[in-house]
Amino acid sequence: MSTAPATTAVGKAAQFTESRVGASKMVKEFGRKIFPSHWSFMLGEVALYTFIILILTGTFLTFWFKPAMGELHYEGPYIPLKGVEMSEAYASTLAISFEIRGGLFIRQMHHWAALLFMAAVSIHALRIFFTGAFRRPREINWLIGIALIALGMGAGFTGYSLPDDLLSGNGLRIIDGLLKGIPLVGTYVSFFLFGGEFPGIDIVSRLYSLHIMIVPALLIAAIGVHLMFVVIHKHTQWPGAGHTEKNVVGEPVLPTFAAKGGGFFFMIFGLLALISGFFTINPVWNYGPYDPSPVSAGTQPDWYIGWMDGFLRIIPGWTEFYIFGWPISFNIFSALLIAALLFGAMAAWPFVEAWVTKDHREHHILDRPRNNPTRTAFGMAAVVWYAVMWAAASGDLMAVFFHMSLNDMIYIFRFLFFAGPIIAYIVTKRICLGLQRKDREIILHGYESGEIIRLPHGEYQERHKVHTDHEVWALSSFESPEYVPAEPDPDGKISKWERRRAAISKFFYEDRVAPVTKDELDAAHHDHGDHGVDAGSHSGGELPRGH
């Protein structure tokens, strides 16, 4: 860059850094990146911003929190705990809540931000799944995203276990059971983590290193790579006129997107501040210090761990058996297996789909969920499955609220655990196919405008309007995967796996609504023309019904 020497102080400083760092090129390059605009593309941003808020508020908390389990007698201002014996960790959490100026506000903000972070990450992941944004070349980023969910759960769990109150201790007790349930090595693993028999005196300081160093470091690294990939791959976009697999239509990072993003960050920040100012979260003073004997009614984990807790509540107690006198118990350990199953299925999906469809091309245009009914149906089945376990975690509260028997709630959830996903699958698939047919109908015959017209001879008709070319394009330009029958390999044989693939492919894509073709479109409009109705230039023209 050849520029005239700067004259102002700012200019000089800028030139000084530029000549040494040379960042302007990068900024310029990045600033020209295009991001398409749609509300659902901003969910990942929410996750990022809440994460930043978590780091900021978390740093504040580290200045006062004491991750130690030495016993002391509480002498702070909270009367119902005066003189009660408790750990330093719990006492310092109480001090943050009642003695440090703004401490409770920041604590609540940290916790609310954690809940919102996980919620944002989850629906961001759902958006990616249902629009098929995980397809090549983004499979690795999908895997990183899954790792982020797992890390987020880890960060949350290690975080809310730190205060060493009764509720968090109960949660740790479950982790202890989970670890002890691992066949063969369980007891050793638990002793290793807790530094001896549960609860021991080490766990809080260990959780602390995990919570403020290891997990956040991994999270930051994973988020960094995740965002890098977004820039490298460019953002996906919805189908629409002028949107192709080779371009991105949207706004440049500088100035539009960045300005908006900055504003958006502060809105999220403000929203969290409002929530934290007006709504209590995790009132640790209510729970009292941890003591292994009591367990409170209504003991639940934070929402993102809830589904595993719910699974534990509905699994029957007979999954424990003996091999040569050694107990093997799946009663608690199975929560880990369920988690492995769910995460494993999520991780495998992009590869399974590519294998089944034999579609290994790059995709930058998103699917509307209805246009891939099978995928959407599987996604909804998984969502329902998750939701059933999730709801099961609060079965006791629901029982009281709805005046139902807790036992019946458990039976209902057990039934839904199996039936829910199947029902969700069938219903979703039917809905998607129905919506696709509706789309076809609209493209070919226009949509009901709601306007009633009276013809000269007195007949009433509803005006049907035809979409503009742009809208028709957005509705009809999608790929609809088809059943790919088994194909022989170069040797002319059909392998066993190929046959299986074909069977799955048939199951996936047998029911299919094909996109409207150009010929169909022309034929339909020609048809209208025959009846002497002004079809317009099929861009915003109007057609009465009854051709």
Next chain:
Amino acid sequence: MKLLAARRRHPMALVVLLLVGLLMTGGAYAVFTTNSTASAEEYTAQDVEEGEKLFVTNCATCHGMNAEGTENGPGLVGVGAAAVDFQVGTGRMPLQMSGPQAQVKTPQFSEEQISQMSAYVASLGPGPAVPEDEYLDASQGDPAAGGGLFRTNCAMCHNVVGSGGALTRGKYAPNLSEVSEKHLYEAMQTGPQNMPIFNDANLTPEQKRDVIAYVREVSEQPSAGGAKLGSLGPVAEGLFIWFFGLAAVIGITVWLSARSK
């Protein structure tokens, strides 16, 4: 001395020792439990008489003419004045409909009538009496000690701050924030329906007062962190962040992206 030393090894010694031990614990237990029958109010013969009349007209269908019990209700001999005062005072009795557990409703009798029925039931056999006022004064109790007792003895059913919780088959432990000091005490003392009895050997009257002080303190203190969301813990918080927090966020995203058009 020598004799005793020799006899100590006698096989019967163990039996005798056991007997003595049993007698002593039994005696102590009797002393403790009868302790609580020391009645707070002295009932007159007239109270008992009026109480009997009320009982026969309102309660005998289920509990029997002499409170001996029927298939519709348990016998009440020995349940004590406290049980009647609690059951009728909270409106649970007379039982209105059968279900997993008796429901609280507006009491159907005046203080005086309740006291008369209590007198009648107390006259049938010794049982816990209506507590004395000094044990109901929350300001004399130690809420911190009460909190510890509450977490160990009550929280598993009633939740740490008494917001209530579910038991099996439609039974539930109610929310305690609105329950009066007297009824709190009597509930501990008599163990209504599915609740265990905490007699004076389990929790002394002073400890019961501490528990009462704790319940009063946590249900009346202003919430430091803002709205309590029912003090139901992470489930309420999770629902809130999804249905309010995330909904607001999506609202913002839709608004921001709508602007661009």
